[in-house]
Amino acid sequence: xxxxxxxxxxxxGESLAGFAAIHxxxxxxxxxxxxxxxxxxxxxxxxxxSGGGSGHEPLHAGFVGKGMLDAACPGQVFTSPTxxxxxxxxxxxxxxKGVLFIVKxxxxxxxxxxxxxxxxxxxxxxxxxxxxxxxxxxxxxxGRRGVAGTLIVEKxxxxxxxxxxxxxxxxxxxxxVNSRTRSMGVALTSCTVPAAGKPTFALAxxxxxxGVGIHGEPGRHRVKLASAKAIAEEMMAAVLNDLAGAGxxxxxxxxxxxxxxxxxxxxxxxxxxxAKTELKRRGLTLARGLVGNYVTSLEMAGxxxxxxxxxxxxxxxxDAPVKTAALRWGC
Amino acid sequence: xxxxxxxxxxxxGESLAGFAAIHxxxxxxxxxxxxxxxxxxxxxxxxxxSGGGSGHEPLHAGFVGKGMLDAACPGQVFTSPTxxxxxxxxxxxxxxKGVLFIVKxxxxxxxxxxxxxxxxxxxxxxxxxxxxxxxxxxxxxxGRRGVAGTLIVEKxxxxxxxxxxxxxxxxxxxxxVNSRTRSMGVALTSCTVPAAGKPTFALAxxxxxxGVGIHGEPGRHRVKLASAKAIAEEMMAAVLNDLAGAGxxxxxxxxxxxxxxxxxxxxxxxxxxxAKTELKRRGLTLARGLVGNYVTSLEMAGxxxxxxxxxxxxxxxxDAPVKTAALRWGC
Numbered sequence: 019x020x021x022x023x024x025x026x027x028x029x030x031g032e033s034l035a036g037f038a039a040i041h042x043x044x045x046x047x048x049x050x051x052x053x054x055x056x057x058x059x060x061x062x063x064x065x066x067x068s069g070g071g072s073g074h075e076p077l078h079a080g081f082v083g084k085g086m087l088d089a090a091c092p093g094q095v096f097t098s099p100t101x102x103x104x105x106x107x108x109x110x111x112x113x114x115k116g117v118l119f120i121v122k123x124x125x126x127x128x129x130x131x132x133x134x135x136x137x138x139x140x141x142x143x144x145x146x147x148x149x150x151x152x153x154x155x156x157x158x159x160x161g162r163r164g165v166a167g168t169l170i171v172e173k174x175x176x177x178x179x180x181x182x183x184x185x186x187x188x189x190x191x192x193x194x195v196n197s198r199t200r201s202m203g204v205a206l207t208s209c210t211v212p213a214a215g216k217p218t219f220a221l222a223x224x225x226x227x228x229g230v231g232i233h234g235e236p237g238r239h240r241v242k243l244a245s246a247k248a249i250a251e252e253m254m255a256a257v258l259n260d261l262a263g264a265g266x267x268x269x270x271x272x273x274x275x276x277x278x279x280x281x282x283x284x285x286x287x288x289x290x291x292x293a294k295t296e297l298k299r300r301g302l303t304l305a306r307g308l309v310g311n312y313v314t315s316l317e318m319a320g321x322x323x324x325x326x327x328x329x330x331x332x333x334x335x336x337d338a339p340v341k342t343a344a345l346r347w348g349c
Numbered sequence: 350x351x352x353x354x355x356x357x358x359x360x361x362g363e364s365l366a367g368f369a370a371i372h373x374x375x376x377x378x379x380x381x382x383x384x385x386x387x388x389x390x391x392x393x394x395x396x397x398x399s400g401g402g403s404g405h406e407p408l409h410a411g412f413v414g415k416g417m418l419d420a421a422c423p424g425q426v427f428t429s430p431t432x433x434x435x436x437x438x439x440x441x442x443x444x445x446k447g448v449l450f451i452v453k454x455x456x457x458x459x460x461x462x463x464x465x466x467x468x469x470x471x472x473x474x475x476x477x478x479x480x481x482x483x484x485x486x487x488x489x490x491x492g493r494r495g496v497a498g499t500l501i502v503e504k505x506x507x508x509x510x511x512x513x514x515x516x517x518x519x520x521x522x523x524x525x526v527n528s529r530t531r532s533m534g535v536a537l538t539s540c541t542v543p544a545a546g547k548p549t550f551a552l553a554x555x556x557x558x559x560g561v562g563i564h565g566e567p568g569r570h571r572v573k574l575a576s577a578k579a580i581a582e583e584m585m586a587a588v589l590n591d592l593a594g595a596g597x598x599x600x601x602x603x604x605x606x607x608x609x610x611x612x613x614x615x616x617x618x619x620x621x622x623x624a625k626t627e628l629k630r631r632g633l634t635l636a637r638g639l640v641g642n643y644v645t646s647l648e649m650a651g652x653x654x655x656x657x658x659x660x661x662x663x664x665x666x667x668d669a670p671v672k673t674a675a676l677r678w679g680c
Contacts, residue, residue, distance in 0.1 A: 020650060022580065022612065022652070023577055024576045029619065032577075032619045032622050032623075035622045036618035036640070037618040037621075039621065039622065040618065072615065075613065075614035076614060206353075209613075223351070226351075245355045246353040246354055246355050246363075280611045280648055280650075281353065281648065282404070282406065282647045283411075283610070284360070284361070284404065284426075285352055287371065287406075288364040290368075290371050291364070291370065292363075292367075294370055307370070309367070309368075316613045316615070317611055319351060
């Protein structure tokens with residue numbers, strides 16, 4: 019296993035210590051449990067708390083800050099955070115207006131966030147993201163997996179929360195954004211979880227896993243490596259047909275080309291160009307684009323394409339100022 | 350070769366098209382040659398033009414925009430841009446105040462930027478960056494290589510240029526920042542140049558290349574993989590001893606932990622924590638930190654550590670607003 023690491027046990031803690039030190043103007047570590055919270059707590063608003071297994075950085079800790087999350091709970095690599103962790107985060111940042119949990123649709127995450135919500139005194143609500151069109155059920159999932167579209171939900175809800183939206187309003191808005199958002203991924207290589215010490219799966223030199231999950235879960239099929247254009251066509255067809263089936267056939271969209279951690283920037287932008295062509299061919303308008311490593315799978319070579327059907331109201335929330343470690347504009 | 354690619358010939362052009370489309374609020378492609386320039390040209394200031402072989406993204410095109418570069422010339426992967434390309438960029442963005450070229454110290458880059466400067470009518474000056482302490486001469490270099498410290502030079506000069514600094518002042522400031530900046534890299538794996546189709550070099554499963562260049566050039570030695578702490582200690586000793594030899598033994602520094610493209614964020618921040626400890630042990634103050642993929646080597650697993658000795662005046666320029674594809678704060 020080739021990693022910059024001291025010991026498996028110290029891996030996450032040492033990394034979070036570095037993250038908090040580098041971004042101490044934006045975040046600090048929880049005093050009473052393993053979570054990342056805004057350095058300057060925001061009061062008088064609904065608190066947004068997310069989390070999940072580590073290994074997907076910058077999701078979620080990199081999205082804590084003004085205009086986005088109030089706290090994030092990192093579990094061990096590809097392992098759900100514990101209910102205690104989540105409760106500590108909710109108690110640290112939550113006030114009278116309540117706490118909204120944003121949870122990717124995996125059985126472990128849902129269970130632990132649900133337990134934390136039950137333990138928490140005061141109002142809570144939960145938005146579940148399930149944007150991955152690749153498969154209906156998966157290794158750790160009933161229903162679709164929550165993947166990179168979660169970033170879009172967190173950004174838009176973050177802006178609305180900052181403006182004083184109520185818990186009920188945020189819950190409805192989060193469900194709406196999720197219902198407008200679809201993703202699909204593809205892997206060229208596996209990643210290696212530190213505690214496992216070896217690659218999660220094996221792909222031949224000429225193979226790719228189409229529809230892969232962000233933990234390396236199987237996708238739709240394992241096929242021969244194709245051209246970037248052919249890969250983009252297959253992925254965009256899956257994403258856009260599913261969106262069309264839900265009634266989103268035209269209008270403006272946000273396109274997210276998300277690297278899984280081991281794909282060079284040149285290739286991500288090349289795939290953005292291919293995806294843009296597919297949008298145009300179907301009469302959709304590229305209103306905003308975001309390209310980079312945002313919801314990763316450690317060092318996996320691969321990427322996902324996410325399309326979110328938006329309108330003026332949602333775009334205005336997307337454009338609102340945000341100041342986090344990984345997403346920053348307007349301030 | 351596992352890449353998101355259509356053809357080797359179309360690779361760079363398709364990627365740049367995607368880059369320009371996604372960031373069309375910040376950049377546009379040159380009309381008369383292959384370069385990236387600010388979408389809204391800035392007048393009445395010295396124009397900053399950089400460039401070099403592609404494969405190091407976001408350097409340099411990702412640093413074009415308000416508060417940083419006016420234009421960047423991407424060569425083919427790991428290949429210098431041509432004099433014509435550089436001249437076209439300089440002519441597109443340069444005005445009466447002159448053009449400052451920022452060039453990493455590689456023979457091909459220096460030669461081609463020099464030819465462009467000779468062809469350009471009007472005042473020009475050139476800042477050469479050579480921050481890599483690993484080796485004195487290298488495959489394509491007489492003297493030290495220019496690597497990730499180039500980002501710090503470009504950011505600080507960008508801020509000063511925006512405020513109206515003269516060509517002479519910017520040349521002196523650029524040389525000064527370069528003289529205060531040191532870097533060293535380490536590779537765990539090679540990258541694969543598309544046109545070559547196979548890895549540039551081979552490392553055994555338990556080996557690393559200490560002092561590697563950003564094109565995979567040999568470093569100081571090939572040794573057994575060590576702990577993150579031991580790697581950080583060796584790299585920081587090389588960087589900080591060299592800085593100390595130049596008179597920079599204490600005071601505030603900017604720390605850049607730069608991923609080469611294939612290293613997960615968790616590992617980069619863990620290395621930031623290790624580097625921070627080394628700074629503290631030697632009595633240096635971590636004034637600012639930046640962690641991420643900024644000067645890459647395609648999909649290479651590895652990273653570099655850069656330390657720049659600063660003062661209040663340089664920190665103020667570092668903190669000044671910047672709006673580029675890859676670096677953005679304050680606006």
